[in-house]
Amino acid sequence: KAGVTQTPRYLIKTRGQQVTLSCSPISGHRSVSWYQQTPGQGLQFLFEYFSETQRNKGNFPGRFSGRQFSNSRSEMNVSTLELGDSALYLCASRGQGYGETQYFGPGTRLLVL
Amino acid sequence: AQSVAQPEDQVNVAEGNPLTVKCTYSVSGNPYLFWYVQYPNRGLQFLLKYITGDNLVKGSYGFEAEFNKSQTSFHLKKPSALVSDSALYFCAVRDVNYGGSQGNLIFGKGTKLSVKP
Numbered sequence: 001k002a003g004v005t006q007t008p009r010y011l012i013k014t015r016g017q018q019v020t021l022s023c024s025p026i027s028g029h030r031s032v033s034w035y036q037q038t039p040g041q042g043l044q045f046l047f048e049y050f051s052e053t054q055r056n057k058g059n060f061p062g063r064f065s066g067r068q069f070s071n072s073r074s075e076m077n078v079s080t081l082e083l084g085d086s087a088l089y090l091c092a093s094r095g096q097g098y099g100e101t102q103y104f105g106p107g108t109r110l111l112v113l
Numbered sequence: 114a115q116s117v118a119q120p121e122d123q124v125n126v127a128e129g130n131p132l133t134v135k136c137t138y139s140v141s142g143n144p145y146l147f148w149y150v151q152y153p154n155r156g157l158q159f160l161l162k163y164i165t166g167d168n169l170v171k172g173s174y175g176f177e178a179e180f181n182k183s184q185t186s187f188h189l190k191k192p193s194a195l196v197s198d199s200a201l202y203f204c205a206v207r208d209v210n211y212g213g214s215q216g217n218l219i220f221g222k223g224t225k226l227s228v229k230p
Contacts, residue, residue, distance in 0.1 A: 042221075101162060
C-alpha cells in the first residue's frame with residue numbers, strides 16, 4: 001500500500017496570509033490526525049478527523065481548522081499566519097480498532113516570514 | 114493527565130555497542146505505547162508498539178522495547194548500534210480519555226541518538 005502523502009512539502013508565506021495543507025491517508029484508513037512540530041514545543045496534536053467529522057481537537061487557536069472529505073483525504077487551514085506558525089506539519093492516518101498504529105506522512109515544512 | 118517523559122536529550126553510543134533510549138509514562142488505565150524514529154527533514158517512522166501481552170516487544174530494524182509496569186517505563190533497546198541508527202527518537206502514549214474514542218498520541222520531547230564509528 002502507498003503511504004501517507006502530504007502536499008506541498010515546502011511552503012513560504014508571509015504574516016497575515018492563509019495556507020491550506022493537504023493529506024492523503026493510507027488506503028482504507030478513515031482516521032486522519034494532524035500534528036505540529038516545532039523545536040520549542042515538540043510534537044503537538046492539532047485535531048483528528050474520522051468519517052468527515054472532527055473527533056478530537058488539541059489546544060490551538062481557532063485560526064487552525066481542518067476538514068475531511070468523503071474519500072478520507074484531509075486538509076488543514078491556517079488563517080492569519082503568524083511567525084510562530086512556522087513548523088513542520090505532520091499528518092497521520094490509522095485504521096480502526098484499539099491499538100491501531102498511526103502512520104505518518106513526510107510532513108509539510110511551513111515558513112512564515 | 115497522561116504524559117510521556119524522555120529524560121535524555123541526547124544519547125551517544127559507539128557503533129557495535131548496545132543502546133538504550135529511555136521513556137517513562139504516566140497514564141490512567143492501560144497504556145498504549147509507541148516508539149517512532151525521525152530522520153532529518155522526514156516524517157515519523159513507526160518502530161514498535163506495546164498494547165498488551167509480552168513485555169518485550171520486537172520491532173523494525175532490530176529494535177526492541179521492554180514494557181515495565183511497576184516502573185512505568187518503556188525503554189527502547191538495540192543490542193548492536195549502527196551509525197545509520199543516528200536519528201531523533203520519540204516515545205508516545207495514546208490518549209484514551211476522549212469519551213471512549215481512540216484518542217491522539219502524546220509525544221515525549223524526543224531523544225537524539227548519535228552513533229559514532
